[in-house]
Amino acid sequence: MSGVTLNKAIKRYGATQVIHGVDLTIDDGEFCVFVGPSGCGKSTLLRMIAGLEETSDGQINIGARDVTHMDPAARGVAMVFQTYALYPHMTVKENMGFGLKMNNVPKDEIDRKVGEASKILKLDEYLDRKPKALSGGQRQRVAIGRSIVRGPEVFLFDEPLSNLDAELRVDMRVEIARLHKELGTTMIYVTHDQVEAMTLADKIVVLRAGYIEQVGSPMDLYQDPDNKFVAGFIGSPAMNFVNGVAQDGAVAVPALSDAVIPTSVALPTAGSPVIVGVRPQDMELKAEASPIQLDIRERLGGVAYDYLTTPTGERLVVESRGDMAMEEGTEVTVTFDPTRAMFFDAQGEARLR
Incomplete structure (x- = not known):
């Protein structure tokens, strides 16, 4: 491991230039995820590590080895793609062992390694099937x-x-997490x-746009984002943002009936614009006379997502739990x-901190 x-x-x-001087350390055995919107450079960065894209400048190390200009096969990495790329005429067993066979690995060793991998991935009963006889999730397990x-x-x-599909994605997420726990190998996931x-x-x-915005554990990024982009990207539903105005030790929010939020953070001079972010889980609705109306309510069983528009045109999402009886069109305060x-x-x- 490295x-x-x-x-x-x-x-x-x-x-x-699409990747801009990235500095990053991924520890041995760590599960690191590159995340960001389409076109941010996450797949390009992964392919640079794999050797499928040439690194224009800088250095990439795997363990103690400088692999910046090594061939992909010499880097000690294995890549799982979005498409399964299985050979349709081969069985599961043949697909899994094909790379070893091409490297002239002895047959008994191939059988042993394929057998160990199939147990980990619960593929034992499918080893003699062709890819067309497998579900999407099973094919992805074969690729892994x-x-x-x-x-x-x-x-x-x-x-x-x-x-x-959505249900299978959840199942495979669990499988990949279990795989990492069992193997303990460094994994980078886009x-x-x-x-x-x-x-x-x-x-x-x-x-974002070839730059690293922030690195940290999931909860560090959720609870302590460095900027608006990270705050809005991490968390589901996304954080709400409304315009505010700095005061002395507080921020006024015209969108929320001129609510005044006291704060000890370092604000700009009084009268300057400030963006206020609040997560949907931290907001509550009350059915009271107000210029804000409940536009749409999405009911998902034990949780509902309420979509609102403020008098100043900003959109809000509020997460509600329990059996709150509130109809669309109701006037609400937030x-x-x-x-x-x-x-x-x-x-x-x-x-602002």
Whole structure:
């Protein structure tokens, strides 16, 4: 097993730079997730680690080895792609052992390694089936098994669950988490789904436009984001943002009936704009005369999501639990614990602390 270190890693396509001097340390045995919106560079960064994309500048180490310009096969990594890429004419067993066979590994060793991987992934009863006789989740497990038998130092996953339906995605998330616990190998996982990031990661790397916005544990990023982008990306439903105005030791929020939120954070000069962030879970609704109306209510059993529009045009989502009988069109007031609010600079969107 080995950790991964990136030192000022840069990727250019001609004159266009898409990865901007990334510094990152992923510890041995850690499950690290790269997350961010489409086009942020997360898959490109993963492919640079794999050797499938040339690193334009900087250095990539796996363990103590500088692999920056090594061939992919020499790096000690195994990659699981979004598409399963299984050979349709081969059985599960043949697919899993094909890479070893091409490297002239003895047949008894291939059988042993495939047998060990199939037990881990619960594929024993499917070894003689062809891919067309498997479900999507089973095919993805075969693709993961093909990586396991190689005994890599680092596993790389590039959005491996994107092609699965919602229920199967949940099942496979659990399987991948269990696999990491059992193998203890360094894993780097790319996704645009922040729920996957929150549930799988030891460490999350939030990327935007080829830059790292923040690195930390899931709860560190959720509870203590460095900027508005991270605060809005981590957490589901996303954090609500409304415009506020700095006062002396407080922030006034016109969107919420000129509510005044006391705070001890370092605010700009009085009268300056401030962005106020509050998570849907930290807000409550009361049916009271107000210029705010409940537009849409999504009922999901024990939880409901209420969508509102403020008089100033800002959209809010409030998470409600229990059996609250409140109909769409009801006038409501929004309350929240002021200590749960976060404040962001209106220009650079950095967190005010």
